[in-house]
Amino acid sequence: MVTDKTTEKGSTRYHHGNLRPTLLSVARALLEEGGPQALSLREIGRRAGVSAPAAYHYFSSLDALAAALAEQGFAELSEEIDAALAGPRRHLLAGGIAYVAFARANPGLYRLMFGEGFQAYSKGNEAIGASRMRVYRQMKEDLEKRLAPEKVANAALFLWSLTHGLALLTIDGQIEPGVDPDARVAEVLKLAGLGLPAAK
Known part of the structure; x- marks a missing residue:
């Protein structure tokens, strides 16, 4: 089973395979806040608690x-x-x-x-x-x-x-x-x- 692990500093470390749905969920929330023009992989990664390169690993653009x-x-x-x-x-x-x-x-x-x-x-x-x-x-x-x-x-x-x-x-x-x-x-x-x- 895929699970999340939390570091001592409180940030979430995602195992391979479960970050993509998290990024989509965060993107949906951002989309409803500001419309399509508000989408940003960097901001989505930040809200998900991961780096921009981690977000780009799942979505190339x-x-x-x-x-x-x-x-x-x-x-x-x-x-x-x-x-x-x-x-x-x-x-x-x-x-x-x-x-x-x-x-x-x-x-x-x-x-x-x-x-x-x-x-x-x-x-x-x-x-x-x-x-x-x-x-x-x-x-x-x-x-x-x-x-x-x-x-x-x-x-x-x-x-x-x-x-x-x-x-x-x-x-x-x-x-x-x-x-x-x-x-x-x-x-x-x-x-x-x-x-x-x-x-x-």
């Missing part, structure tokens, strides 16, 4: 760290959507509410997931692209029950654009206060779905 965080975020988002779709509602409305709720709970991470501050990693990373496509496919699956095959792709893109826009407006504080965010998202998505036929 800030882009590599950003990619790992984004992959983690998309995995969590997909799980949230899956859980919502498996619930009593079992349709796009539940998935959309879960999508925006994830962004509200993780605004810094959500921005990073879509490339804010790290356009290079965002465009070229195959794992990130695959993770984004998984979210897209989750939306398509419900639409495939409602629409002709040739209409599904554009409808899914429309709904993803709408949900993503709602998420950004929400975390930017652009939606009027005092309104229950889940209720607002539900009403907007209902309007978007008025023209959709019932599931087959």
Whole structure:
């Protein structure tokens, strides 16, 4: 079993293998404090109680760290959507509410997931692209029950654009206060779905 050891001076010495998740956890906290622009491997190492070279051993660059965080975020988002779709509602409305709720709970991470501050990693990373496509496919699956095959792709893109826009407006504080965010998202998505036929 991997364990941590504490030196007499109180600093933590990490065994090989357990520092990476610690660095990611510290990075997540820093990300939510100041957004993607606040990320710094030196600062993350300092907060984790290790040297900058130790942090660079696990992440060769800030882009590599950003990619790992984004992959983690998309995995969590997909799980949230899956859980919502498996619930009593079992349709796009539940998935959309879960999508925006994830962004509200993780605004810094959500921005990073879509490339804010790290356009290079965002465009070229195959794992990130695959993770984004998984979210897209989750939306398509419900639409495939409602629409002709040739209409599904554009409808899914429309709904993803709408949900993503709602998420950004929400975390930017652009939606009027005092309104229950889940209720607002539900009403907007209902309007978007008025023209959709019932599931087959």
